[in-house]
Amino acid sequence: MSWLPSLKTETHEEGFQLAINLSRTTVKLTQPDDGVRGGLRDDYANNADSPTMASQVVALNFQSISEANNYWT
Amino acid sequence: MSWLPSLKTETHEEGFQLAINLSRTTVKLTQPDDGVRGGLRDDYANNADSPTMASQVVALNFQSISEANNYWT
Amino acid sequence: MSWLPSLKTETHEEGFQLAINLSRTTVKLTQPDDGVRGGLRDDYANNADSPTMASQVVALNFQSISEANNYWT
Amino acid sequence: MSWLPSLKTETHEEGFQLAINLSRTTVKLTQPDDGVRGGLRDDYANNADSPTMASQVVALNFQSISEANNYWT
Amino acid sequence: MSWLPSLKTETHEEGFQLAINLSRTTVKLTQPDDGVRGGLRDDYANNADSPTMASQVVALNFQSISEANNYWT
Amino acid sequence: MSWLPSLKTETHEEGFQLAINLSRTTVKLTQPDDGVRGGLRDDYANNADSPTMASQVVALNFQSISEANNYWT
Numbered sequence: 001m002s003w004l005p006s007l008k009t010e011t012h013e014e015g016f017q018l019a020i021n022l023s024r025t026t027v028k029l030t031q032p033d034d035g036v037r038g039g040l041r042d043d044y045a046n047n048a049d050s051p052t053m054a055s056q057v058v059a060l061n062f063q064s065i066s067e068a069n070n071y072w073t
Numbered sequence: 074m075s076w077l078p079s080l081k082t083e084t085h086e087e088g089f090q091l092a093i094n095l096s097r098t099t100v101k102l103t104q105p106d107d108g109v110r111g112g113l114r115d116d117y118a119n120n121a122d123s124p125t126m127a128s129q130v131v132a133l134n135f136q137s138i139s140e141a142n143n144y145w146t
Numbered sequence: 147m148s149w150l151p152s153l154k155t156e157t158h159e160e161g162f163q164l165a166i167n168l169s170r171t172t173v174k175l176t177q178p179d180d181g182v183r184g185g186l187r188d189d190y191a192n193n194a195d196s197p198t199m200a201s202q203v204v205a206l207n208f209q210s211i212s213e214a215n216n217y218w219t
Numbered sequence: 220m221s222w223l224p225s226l227k228t229e230t231h232e233e234g235f236q237l238a239i240n241l242s243r244t245t246v247k248l249t250q251p252d253d254g255v256r257g258g259l260r261d262d263y264a265n266n267a268d269s270p271t272m273a274s275q276v277v278a279l280n281f282q283s284i285s286e287a288n289n290y291w292t
Numbered sequence: 293m294s295w296l297p298s299l300k301t302e303t304h305e306e307g308f309q310l311a312i313n314l315s316r317t318t319v320k321l322t323q324p325d326d327g328v329r330g331g332l333r334d335d336y337a338n339n340a341d342s343p344t345m346a347s348q349v350v351a352l353n354f355q356s357i358s359e360a361n362n363y364w365t
Numbered sequence: 366m367s368w369l370p371s372l373k374t375e376t377h378e379e380g381f382q383l384a385i386n387l388s389r390t391t392v393k394l395t396q397p398d399d400g401v402r403g404g405l406r407d408d409y410a411n412n413a414d415s416p417t418m419a420s421q422v423v424a425l426n427f428q429s430i431s432e433a434n435n436y437w438t
Contacts, residue, residue, distance in 0.1 A: 002305045007363055013075045016095075020102055022308075022354075026347040029312055036337045043340035045109045048116035052126045053344045055099040059133035060351035062095075068363035071080055071141035086148045089168075093175055118182045121189035125199045128172040132206035135168075144153055144214035159221045162241075166248055191255045194262035198272045201245040205279035208241075217226055217287035232367045235387075239394055264401045267408035271418045274391040278425035281387075290372055290433035294378045299436055314381075314427075318420040321385055328410045335413035345417045352424035360436035 007068035015069055019062035023054065080141035088142055092135035096127065153214035161215055165208035169200065226287035234288055238281035242273065299360035307361055311354035315346065372433035380434055384427035388419065 003025065009015040031037050044050045066072075076098065082088040104110055117123045139145075149171065155161040177183050190196045212218075222244065228234040250256055263269045285291075295317065301307040323329050336342045358364075368390065374380040396402055409415045431437075 002303060004304045004308055006304060007358065011075060012077045012079060016077055020099070023103075023347060023351070026312070026350050027343045030315075030346045030350065031337070031343040033337070037343075040338075040340040040343070045104070045106070046113075047340060048113040048120060049123055049126055050341055050344065051100045051104040051110075051113070052123065052130060053341055053348075054103045055096060055130040056126075056133065057344060057347040057351050058099050058103065059096070059130050059137075060348065060355065063133065063137050064351075064355050064358045064363075066080065066137045066141065068358065068365075071137075073141075084148060085150045085153060089150055093172070096176075118177070118179070119186075121186040121193060122196055122199055124173045124177040124183075124186070125196065125203060127176045128169060128203040129199075129206065131172050131176065132169070132203050132210075136206065136210050139153065139210045139214065144210075146214075157221060158223045158225060162223055166245070169249075191250070191252070192259075194259040194266060195269055195272055197246045197250040197256075197259070198269065198276060200249045201242060201276045202272075202279065204245050204249065205242070205276050205283075209279065209283050212226065212283045212287065217283075219287075230367060231369045231371060235369055239391070242395075264396070264398070265405075267405040267412060268415055268418055270392045270396040270402075270405070271415065271422060273395045274388060274422040275418075275425065277391050277395065278388070278422050278429075282425065282429050285372065285429045285433065290429075292433075294376060296377045296381055298377060299431065315420060315424070318385070318423050319416045322388075322419045322423065323410070323416040325410070329416075332411075332413040332416070339413060342414055342417065345414055345421075349417060349420040349424050352421065352428065356424075356428050356431045356436075360431065360438075 007065050009065070009069060012072050015065045015072070016062060019058050019065050022061045022065075023057040026057065080138050082138070082142060085145050088138045088145070089135060092131050092138050095134045095138075096130040099130065153211050155211070155215060158218050161211045161218070162208060165204050165211050168207045168211075169203040172203065226284050228284070228288060231291050234284045234291070235281060238277050238284050241280045241284075242276040245276065299357050301357070301361060304364050307357045307364070308354060311350050311357050314353045314357075315349040318349065372430050374430070374434060377437050380430045380437070381427060384423050384430050387426045387430075388422040391422065 004022070007018070009018055028037070077095070080091070082091055101110070150168070153164070155164055174183070223241070226237070228237055247256070296314070299310070301310055320329070369387070372383070374383055393402070
């Protein structure tokens with residue numbers, strides 16, 4: 001089964017969670033080496049702007065998902 | 074109850090506040106470790122560009138929320 | 147009265163000014179500590195890329211405001 | 220007369236030039252101190268990524284202007 | 293045959309994969325020197341924010357592709 | 366003749382190439398000094414994130430161009 005069967009979700013909150021999952025999967029797919037990713041995780045945890053930059057990706061994906069769900073009107 | 078029951082708000086200002094809340098929640102969800110987040114907060118407070126980067130996330134989320142509210146026409 | 151009563155403006159220029167005000171308010175709301183913000187202002191003034199990063203926030207907010215005004219057609 | 224009387228332009232190229240002008244004006248309005256801006260200019264000229272970051276602002280503004288002109292259809 | 297024959301895909305997952313491919317191709321086209329790219333790869337693997345920044349590009353391209361597929365409604 | 370006569374292209378691939386050209390032209394127009402640009406080129410070639418940041422500009426311009434071409438439906 002696909003890891004991304006749809007952009008549609010029942011609720012706003014699930015849509016937001018999907019935006020986070022999509023962002024995490026993107027990091028895995030753009031840096032597939034587990035060892036490298038593990039090493040980066042420590043640096044990431046020490047850079048105050050890392051969560052902010054990750055939030056930008058989530059916000060962009062949430063735009064796509066919100067649009068796909070017609071903003072859950 | 075969901076922490077994100079809707080993207081709709083009564084007023085522009087509430088919509089903007091929601092954009093800020095959404096951005097803060099994203100940081101919590103992408104860096105769930107309280108201790109790490111606490112440590113980062115000091116660095117964040119000393120980086121002149123951190124509030125600007127956070128504002129980019131807010132601006133992106135405000136785009137989604139404005140669209141969801143049809144720009145409060 | 148609300149500090150953001152509307153996204154509608156009479157003119158393009160007022161819309162652009164609103165985008166700047168919105169961006170400034172976001173910085174205040176994401177870093178509400180006056181002392182910290184004051185200290186950051188010096189660093190900000192010495193980082194050549196700070197105004198550019200701030201301009202990205204303005205550009206994103208101007209997108210929302212332009213759309214809200216139907217591009218002042 | 221307004222420095223931004225309209226987002227409409229006759230040609231694509233003029234629209235692109237307007238995006239650049241808008242981006243430059245934003246920098247002036249977010250860092251109005253001439254002396255500070257002058258000092259930053261040297262740093263800017265020595266940071267390889269500065270023009271790229273400035274180009275992001277231009278690209279965002281060009282999105283607004285293109286939409287305002289209905290992509291010059 | 294073109295390396296980008298279409299933005300249309302059968303599934304969401306293929307659309308997401310196309311967004312990643314598009315982002316990789318962009319890096320190749322903006323830095324065509326293989327030797328330089330090879331040298332950068334090590335630095336890239338040591339910067340915790342590099343995958344996040346790459347994810348921003350993917351998210352922007354996924355917006356275009358999602359729109360082109362009408363969000364796979 | 367204009368260097369940007371249209372945002373319309375025959376094919377997806379030409380549209381993508383236009384996005385790259387537009388991004389390169391923006392860098393030239395925002396940093397018109399050839400000597401400065403030449404000096405920056407070496408730094409650019411040594412910063413692993415520079416191609417990624419350039420790709421963000423390309424992705425934003427590709428959004429405009431895709432929309433202008435109605436996603437080549």
